[in-house]
Amino acid sequence: MDELRDLYQATILDHNRKPRNFRVLEGADLHADGHNPLCGDQLTVYLELEGERVKDVAFQGTGCAISVASASLMTDFVQGKSLDEVESKFEDFHEMVTSEPDSPVQTPDIGKLAVFSGVREFPMRVKCATLAWHTLRAALQQDGSTAKTE
Amino acid sequence: MSGRAELDVAAIRKDFPILEREIRGKPLVYLDSAASAQKPRAVLEAIQNFYANAYANIHRGVYQLSAEATALYESGRDRVQGFIGAADRREIVFVRNATEAINLVARTFGETQFKSGDEILITALEHHANIVPWQMLGGRRGTKLKVVPVDDRGELDLQAYEALLGERTKLVALTHVSNAIGTILPLKKMIALAKAKGIPVLVDGAQAAPHTRVDVQDLGCDFYAFSGHKLFGPSGIGVLYGRLPLLQAMPPFLGGGDMIETVSFEKTTYAEPPNRFEAGTPDIAGVVGLEAAIDYVEGVGIDAIEAWEQSLLAKADAALTEIDGLRIIGRARDKAAVLSFVLEGIHAHDVGTALDQAGVAVRVGHHCAQPLMTRFGVPATVRASFSLYNTPAEIDVLVAALRETRELFG
Ligand SMILES: Cc1ncc(COP(=O)(O)O)c(C=O)c1O
Numbered sequence: 001m002d003e004l005r006d007l008y009q010a011t012i013l014d015h016n017r018k019p020r021n022f023r024v025l026e027g028a029d030l031h032a033d034g035h036n037p038l039c040g041d042q043l044t045v046y047l048e049l050e051g052e053r054v055k056d057v058a059f060q061g062t063g064c065a066i067s068v069a070s071a072s073l074m075t076d077f078v079q080g081k082s083l084d085e086v087e088s089k090f091e092d093f094h095e096m097v098t099s100e101p102d103s104p105v106q107t108p109d110i111g112k113l114a115v116f117s118g119v120r121e122f123p124m125r126v127k128c129a130t131l132a133w134h135t136l137r138a139a140l141q142q143d144g145s146t147a148k149t150e
Numbered sequence: 151m152s153g154r155a156e157l158d159v160a161a162i163r164k165d166f167p168i169l170e171r172e173i174r175g176k177p178l179v180y181l182d183s184a185a186s187a188q189k190p191r192a193v194l195e196a197i198q199n200f201y202a203n204a205y206a207n208i209h210r211g212v213y214q215l216s217a218e219a220t221a222l223y224e225s226g227r228d229r230v231q232g233f234i235g236a237a238d239r240r241e242i243v244f245v246r247n248a249t250e251a252i253n254l255v256a257r258t259f260g261e262t263q264f265k266s267g268d269e270i271l272i273t274a275l276e277h278h279a280n281i282v283p284w285q286m287l288g289g290r291r292g293t294k295l296k297v298v299p300v301d302d303r304g305e306l307d308l309q310a311y312e313a314l315l316g317e318r319t320k321l322v323a324l325t326h327v328s329n330a331i332g333t334i335l336p337l338k339k340m341i342a343l344a345k346a347k348g349i350p351v352l353v354d355g356a357q358a359a360p361h362t363r364v365d366v367q368d369l370g371c372d373f374y375a376f377s378g379h380k381l382f383g384p385s386g387i388g389v390l391y392g393r394l395p396l397l398q399a400m401p402p403f404l405g406g407g408d409m410i411e412t413v414s415f416e417k418t419t420y421a422e423p424p425n426r427f428e429a430g431t432p433d434i435a436g437v438v439g440l441e442a443a444i445d446y447v448e449g450v451g452i453d454a455i456e457a458w459e460q461s462l463l464a465k466a467d468a469a470l471t472e473i474d475g476l477r478i479i480g481r482a483r484d485k486a487a488v489l490s491f492v493l494e495g496i497h498a499h500d501v502g503t504a505l506d507q508a509g510v511a512v513r514v515g516h517h518c519a520q521p522l523m524t525r526f527g528v529p530a531t532v533r534a535s536f537s538l539y540n541t542p543a544e545i546d547v548l549v550a551a552l553r554e555t556r557e558l559f560g
Contacts, residue, residue, distance in 0.1 A: 003174070003507060004503070004504055004507045004558065005558070007503065008500070008558060008559075013558075013559065013560070038515065039497070039498075039499045039514075039515065039530065040515065040516060040529040040530045042529075062529060063497065064497035064498075064499040064500050065496075065497060065500045065559070066499075066500070122503060124503075125499075125503060128499065
């Protein structure tokens with residue numbers, strides 16, 4: 001069960017049980033729906049901007065522990081960050097969860113999001129970890145499309 | 151059921167090389183045969199032997215090797231005919247899988263027989279393979295889809311079925327066994343009701359053929375579809391059974407070689423069934439493998455397989471019911487060895503990952519039956535399905551892994 005505990009670290013289990021920023025953001029400037037057809041995960045991410053910065057962010061939806069915890073931790077993490085920073089952190093995060101299982105673990109400067117490093121051992125679950133981020137990006141592009149993990 | 155048949159599971163397990171595999175350091179516990187079954191050595195060897203010793207294209211060469219390959223392919227047809235009790239070998243059409251078989255009927259029979267406002271009656275238990283082709287047909291022809299509901303146990307509402315069989319019903323398309331929750335339909339009775347009104351019936355037999363005796367004449371259906379890969383055969387080969395007069399009246403599905411009588415640039419005349427529906431070079435080795443798979447199943451005995459699986463189902467049902475917070479979805483009284491369940495507060499995908507860690511392979515998700523999941527108010531379930539090579543000890547592994555999963559997610 002060791003790899004399993006690496007995947008489902010206490011922080012992830014905690015955020016799954018008690019997701020943060022889990023609400024509809026009244027007066028959001030932007031929002032987008034995300035859907036992972038494989039798991040049936042379904043999220044909506046809401047954003048309020050102030051210039052090129054995230055003023056507030058929230059989400060709602062249902063999904064597996066990885067996707068819910070990822071959305072919860074992401075919303076905590078991007079709070080107050082500039083849009084450029086959000087984009088570059090997504091890239092770091094993405095690289096971490098998709099790196100080769102045997103390569104040395106890169107822990108980029110992504111704070112608590114590092115708890116998702118175990119995901120790379122479970123390629124089937126990468127989409128769960130990245131759904132919230134894809135949805136956030138779709139909201140920023142505000143093209144009204146549904147973010148898909150495919 | 152003969153009921154006296156015995157099954158030597160230890161000997162059977164030795165026939166399946168993959169069961170020696172370890173997954174994440176644990177012996178593989180394969181509980182996903184409803185998605186696809188593992189292959190016995192006899193099937194692997196038949197395919198290998200065919201390619202090594204008798205391979206050529208069929209129906210084309212005058213040379214001996216092609217004649218041998220053709221004979222093997224056509225003897226596969228005879229074997230399938232006997233296996234499902236068809237009256238005529240020409241009623242067996244080889245396709246890729248059950249999905250293609252159903253699409254073939256929608257594209258040929260449906261396209262020529264149905265008009266706007268006609269109804270196709272399906273059930274709430276259907277796999278997407280027996281929903282989407284009819285919706286696509288509706289888009290082209292204006293036909294409507296009607297759905298027979300299920301009750302909370304997952305049994306079909308037969309009164310509603312009778313009421314829905316109406317003037318406008320032009321086809322009944324039913325699954326034999328639900329892949330998602332295991333319900334076995336009272337097919338014979340349902341088919342008789344439809345036939346009494348002159349309505350043709352298509353049966354999606356993908357989940358039935360590996361586990362129960364199928365006799366298409368006794369059932370009285372007009373079409374019966376199944377896939378080789380769930381029957382311990384290779385992937386890429388499937389069967390459409392169609393009653394001969396219906397097949398003879400149907401236009402071709404795909405056009406090309408092997409399905410014609412004569413071709414000129416002005417006019418082509420089509421071959422008789424089954425060749426009319428088998429355009430191009432078919433999955434010749436697939437048919438050889440399927441024949442070996444049927445030999446294997448009949449060697450073990452389909453009644454013995456069914457009895458063994460039912461004993462596993464009973465044990466698993468009792469053991470899983472004991473687990474706190476576990477809810478079994480679908481409790482039909484007549485049920486195949488499929489157990490769908492949810493663990494309260496834990497998403498099915500997390501359960502699937504945790505079980506995989508214990509070497510247990512189960513299917514998680516909507517099982518290509520989203521409308522049925524909606525009916526039961528769950529986005530996804532965990533599904534354990536049992537086959538002839540599964541053992542009571544494997545159920546113990548499943549149960550222990552589920553208890554650990556509950557602990558982890560607390
Ligand atoms: C009831 C049922 N129908 C149809 C299918 C489709 O089978 P295939 O994917 O082999 O075409 C399946 C397979 O999952 C099934 O369980």
